[in-house]
Amino acid sequence: MCAADNPQSWVLCPQCDLTVKLPAVPIGSRARCPRCHTTLTANWHEPQKRPTGYAFAALFMLVLANLFPFVNMHVAGLSSEISLPEIPNVMVREDYSSLATLFLLFVQGIPAFCMVTIILLVNRIRMPHHLRLVLARILFQLRNWGMAEIFMAGVLVSFVKLMAYGELGLGISFWAWCLFCVLQLRAFQVVDRRWVWQQIAPLPALPHAPKAGISGLQHGMKRCSCCTAILPVAQNHCSRCGVVVHARRPHSLQWTLALLVTSLLLYLPSNIMPIMVTETLGTQYPSNIMAGVILLWSDGSWPVALVIFIASIMVPSLKMLAIGWLCWDASGRGQHDSEKMHLVYEVVEFVGRWSMIDVFVIAVLSALVRMGRLMSVYPAPGALLFALVVILTMFAALAFDPRLTWDRVRKTERKEPRLDGQSSGHC
Ligand SMILES: [Zn+2]
Numbered sequence: 001m002c003a004a005d006n007p008q009s010w011v012l013c014p015q016c017d018l019t020v021k022l023p024a025v026p027i028g029s030r031a032r033c034p035r036c037h038t039t040l041t042a043n044w045h046e047p048q049k050r051p052t053g054y055a056f057a058a059l060f061m062l063v064l065a066n067l068f069p070f071v072n073m074h075v076a077g078l079s080s081e082i083s084l085p086e087i088p089n090v091m092v093r094e095d096y097s098s099l100a101t102l103f104l105l106f107v108q109g110i111p112a113f114c115m116v117t118i119i120l121l122v123n124r125i126r127m128p129h130h131l132r133l134v135l136a137r138i139l140f141q142l143r144n145w146g147m148a149e150i151f152m153a154g155v156l157v158s159f160v161k162l163m164a165y166g167e168l169g170l171g172i173s174f175w176a177w178c179l180f181c182v183l184q185l186r187a188f189q190v191v192d193r194r195w196v197w198q199q200i201a202p203l204p205a206l207p208h209a210p211k212a213g214i215s216g217l218q219h220g221m222k223r224c225s226c227c228t229a230i231l232p233v234a235q236n237h238c239s240r241c242g243v244v245v246h247a248r249r250p251h252s253l254q255w256t257l258a259l260l261v262t263s264l265l266l267y268l269p270s271n272i273m274p275i276m277v278t279e280t281l282g283t284q285y286p287s288n289i290m291a292g293v294i295l296l297w298s299d300g301s302w303p304v305a306l307v308i309f310i311a312s313i314m315v316p317s318l319k320m321l322a323i324g325w326l327c328w329d330a331s332g333r334g335q336h337d338s339e340k341m342h343l344v345y346e347v348v349e350f351v352g353r354w355s356m357i358d359v360f361v362i363a364v365l366s367a368l369v370r371m372g373r374l375m376s377v378y379p380a381p382g383a384l385l386f387a388l389v390v391i392l393t394m395f396a397a398l399a400f401d402p403r404l405t406w407d408r409v410r411k412t413e414r415k416e417p418r419l420d421g422q423s424s425g426h427c
């Protein structure tokens with residue numbers, strides 16, 4: 001097979017659908033799309049050992065984080081100590097099983113599942129071929145839904161909120177959790193999707209000779225969103241991973257707008273209704289997001305007030321505006337500036353899940369601040385509505401097909417992919 005027909009040498013960019021001919025990628029480097037700069041593939045040193053090492057270490061830290069005390073608090077002679085498994089327990093006791101489920105799923109379940117799956121897949125552990133395909137399909141889709149590091153940010157914000165009321169102490173589990181966050185991010189970083197799929201099954205042959213510099217759709221090809229294989233436009237199912245493949249997500253704009261409108265409908269009540277109730281000396285004070293920000297600001301904790309304001313008010317509002325703008329532009333009404341719209345899309349994709357900080361702050365506060373009538377914190381319905389707004393906007397961003405913003409660009413001038421060295425690639 002000549003290099004021009006070798007399916008390993010060609011890739012369709014997942015974000016802009018540009019056909020790119022891959023050069024030999026040196027170890028420790030990654031190739032980026034010449035048009036939208038998305039990472040197309042990475043050639044990692046020890047692609048099997050490194051993800052395995054990081055994933056095993058992350059799982060070990062996760063177990064440690066669940067075994068010991070996480071944080072403690074002392075107020076006026078009373079003390080309270082929590083471990084990680086107690087956080088969802090308290091929520092269930094307060095009739096917020098829904099929030100407990102979200103916590104278990106996003107903070108512990110998904111990251112743990114991903115670590116186990118990475119170990120199974122990169123080491124080619126013996127299992128039925130169908131199961132291997134299912135695990136590989138799920139692994140890369142779940143990547144954005146693991147929120148261990150966002151929970152960590154929520155814990156830090158809770159600390160600053162509580163510092164004025166009492167003395168706080170960190171348990172062994174807190175440090176184990178910090179390490180878990182770093183290790184699980186690193187394990188994901190050193191896994192290359194193309195390499196993992198190549199271990200499962202070889203790429204199918206190219207439908208015909210590709211042409212660099214134009215979109216896949218322009219010469220009758222489409223990319224499998226799951227395993228990255230290049231397929232003819234007329235083929236419905238991927239011959240490597242078996243999923244249904246679309247050249248563009250069907251009804252992408254309609255789905256995105258429907259999810260956006262639903263999140264908008266929930267956004268207003270989630271900002272008006274209380275997200276938590278603070279009980280001090282027998283009196284209950286319900287507070288919504290804005291009231292919490294104002295209270296922090298007036299207490300002098302303006303950096304935390306700013307973090308909560310940006311994460312909980314500014315980011316969700318701007319994100320909804322940005323998704324609406326992307327849909328409007330992709331429907332052909334915009335200024336046809338694909339690069340600018342792509343930047344908007346990347347920002348929306350990156351920042352969206354960070355709005356969950358406030359939900360995790362409530363989770364930590366309601367588990368830790370349990371000192372009876374002296375001082376207690378309970379979750380309130382606004383927190384659940386706000387969590388749903390964040391999840392729905394994440395689904396809206398997922399439903400949007402970024403390739404639509406590039407479809408009006410007929411030809412790109414620079415055809416060679418950019419190679420970026422990764423300083424830590426050899427360590
Ligand atoms: Zn691209």
Ligand SMILES: [Zn+2]
Pocket residue numbers: 224225226227228229238239240241242243
């Ligand atoms: Zn596939």
